[in-house]
Structure formats: structure tokens, C-alpha cells
Amino acid sequence: MKKRHPALRLLMVFMFALVGVGAGVFAPASVIAQDENTTCAGEPMIGAPAATPEESPAAGDMASPAAEIDPATLNIAFLPKDIVNPYFATSAAGAQEAATELGGQFQQVGPQTANAAEQVTFIQTLTQQQVAAIVVSANDPDALAPALKDAMAQGIKVISFDSDVAPDARIAFANQADSEEIGRIQVQIMGKLLDCEGEIAILSAAATATNQNAWIATMEDELAKPGYENMTLVETAYGDDDPQKSHDKTIELLTAYPDLKGIISPTTVGITAAAQALEEEGRGGGSDNQVQLTGLNLPNQMRPYVESGTVAEFALWDPGNLGYLAYYMAAQAIAGNLTGEEGETFTAGKLGTYTVGPNGTVILGPPTIFDAENIGDYNF
Ligand code: RAM
Numbered sequence: 273m274k275k276r277h278p279a280l281r282l283l284m285v286f287m288f289a290l291v292g293v294g295a296g297v298f299a300p301a302s303v304i305a306q307d308e309n310t311t312c313a314g315e316p317m318i319g320a321p322a323a324t325p326e327e328s329p330a331a332g333d334m335a336s337p338a339a340e341i342d343p344a345t346l347n348i349a350f351l352p353k354d355i356v357n358p359y360f361a362t363s364a365a366g367a368q369e370a371a372t373e374l375g376g377q378f379q380q381v382g383p384q385t386a387n388a389a390e391q392v393t394f395i396q397t398l399t400q401q402q403v404a405a406i407v408v409s410a411n412d413p414d415a416l417a418p419a420l421k422d423a424m425a426q427g428i429k430v431i432s433f434d435s436d437v438a439p440d441a442r443i444a445f446a447n448q449a450d451s452e453e454i455g456r457i458q459v460q461i462m463g464k465l466l467d468c469e470g471e472i473a474i475l476s477a478a479a480t481a482t483n484q485n486a487w488i489a490t491m492e493d494e495l496a497k498p499g500y501e502n503m504t505l506v507e508t509a510y511g512d513d514d515p516q517k518s519h520d521k522t523i524e525l526l527t528a529y530p531d532l533k534g535i536i537s538p539t540t541v542g543i544t545a546a547a548q549a550l551e552e553e554g555r556g557g558g559s560d561n562q563v564q565l566t567g568l569n570l571p572n573q574m575r576p577y578v579e580s581g582t583v584a585e586f587a588l589w590d591p592g593n594l595g596y597l598a599y600y601m602a603a604q605a606i607a608g609n610l611t612g613e614e615g616e617t618f619t620a621g622k623l624g625t626y627t628v629g630p631n632g633t634v635i636l637g638p639p640t641i642f643d644a645e646n647i648g649d650y651n652f
Contacts, residue, residue: 346376455490470533557581
């Protein structure tokens, strides 16, 4: 992959600050550096070099917690896909921060593996316990819906975050970033790494995961554009957000497709396992026969693989901020300030003011792209 000249990089950051921050949109990269920031389809790449955390476009003005939120009512339970995945430990830390600010209660419960049936049991238990709100990341949008509707019928406020449930089974959805951009950017990065040529595979989470499936749909759409003719998606495999299964699926892909040139893994568990497997198989950084790897991960989990050259670029948002936002959404729903209606506005502490978009969706902010040059700025 071509390296950006430091001066060019600085200019790009400056342009991003001018154009992207405040407006909450990406810088139009083609204005900045045509060669480095044009996709295989000849369009401007989504994204730009990451702003520093302080410059995050998601951060609005400091706003104090809404006065009408009563701390005594905030019995809020988070139910992630599973409680082993470090991604959800990071989002829980953000939720705890919001709970402390508001004087509310926070608990996180969930299965040991990313399993929808087990999530249903947890929803039923939380409903019996009469918590005030359930904040859920779904392993399956439909399997969870009946239990969540029962909870709502009993006055429990349901908010989804990270991976949505069926829209009529929750009040609102805290989405980490625009789903379309998250999908496209991963294909665009892979196109850059492979010069738009070669067989690629996707290593996803659960086959029923709402978030990964939405992203994969836009990946396929991006790949269908003229310019990607020589980049072929040979298989989408599912590792179920299980480290061992994701590792084994990676090895299976390498065996089944000897000419495989790239893997996109839109899951923090999948990409970590794939990076390990590639290095074990001598297909990581420095190998003559390297398989390029990109996707979504926490910078702290990806750091060793960026240092070894196995991963050149990847993306994510701040899961801590996502948990923080989702807790505030639950608190605002309990207070009666959030009903999920499009156009509704509410405050979320340090993140500022948000507006509910179509389909009850609230977007945290744009994703960040990480590489060897900026990863040192992040610690999550
Ligand atoms: C995994 C989970 C989570 C997803 C991240 C990117 O941790 O599947 O739902 O948002 O990856």
C-alpha cells in the first residue's frame, strides 16, 4: 500500500477539520488527494484520516443532564449480544459513566456466547424483575421481538443499540454510524489495499446479526459498481463472534480459495481471530503471499497486527460513546422525553444534542479509520 506523505496527511487532517467537523459529515476526499482517496469505482472514498479524539464530529456542546430525569427511576439493564466480547465491555464502561452522571443504576447481563435464544431468556427475566429499561444489541432482530414487545406492554422502555431489533419491538435505535457508510468503507479500504483486484471473502459474526447483515448488503452493493469487476467476493463465512470458530473459518477460507487475496471482517471478534490465523499460517504482514485483512475493531485489539503489518487500515467508532448514548436514550425514554418519533431532539450529556432520524434511529457519528500513523492516539 502506498504511504501518504506526512505533509499531505497533515493537509488532509486540516481539510477534514475545516469541512467535516461541525457539519458532522466526511470531508470530500477527492478535493484533497485524488490518487489516495478515490475508490475502485472512481468515487471519493468515504472518510478521511481520523480526527483526533478531541475533534470527534460526534461531540457536540456540553449539555447538562435534562432536569426532568429522576435518578430514582433509572433502573436500566443492558443486554449485549454476549458478555465475553471486549467490545461490549467497552460499551458497558460508557453506559456506567452515563449512569454515574445521572445518578442512575446500571447493570449488564447476557449470554456467554452470541445466542438469540439465550437473549430471550434474559429479556423474560428482566421483565419479571420490572426493570425500567432494557437496552439490547440483538443477535437476531425477529427472534427477540415477541419477548421485547411483552416487556414494552408492561411499561418497560426498550432501546436497541449496536445491532437493531425489529422496529416495532423498541422505542429507538442507537446506531454507531450510518450503516451504509460502515459497509462501503470496508470495501473501499480493501480496494485500495488490493489495487481493485483479487478474490476476497467476508468473515462475519452470526448469520442473523442485524448490524453485520446491513453492512454486508452495502458491501455487496459497493462491489457491484463498475470498477470492482476484478475484485470477486468468493464467500461470506460466519464465525458467530466466537474466537475459535472465527479462527477455524479463516483457515477454511484459506484452504478453499488458494488465490484468496483479502478478508473483510466486520466484527471485532472475527477480525482479531482472522489476524491471528493469518499470522499462524504465514499469510500476515511481511509474507510474499499476504492476505490483506480489514474490517472493524477496537484499536487496542488491533494494535499488534497493525505493528506487524497484517492489518494496514481498519475502522470503528468509540463503543464507549455508543454505550453512553444508549444509556442516555433509555433515561430520556423513562423521563418521557424520547418516544422515537422522527425529528424529536434530546440531550445526551457530554455528547450534546441528538435528533431522531427515520425509523427511530439515532446516529452516534461517523466511523473513524485507523492506521499505523494514528492508532497511537487511541486507547480503547
Ligand atoms: C462485534 C459485534 C458487534 C459489532 C462489532 C463491530 O464486537 O458483532 O455487534 O458492532 O463487532
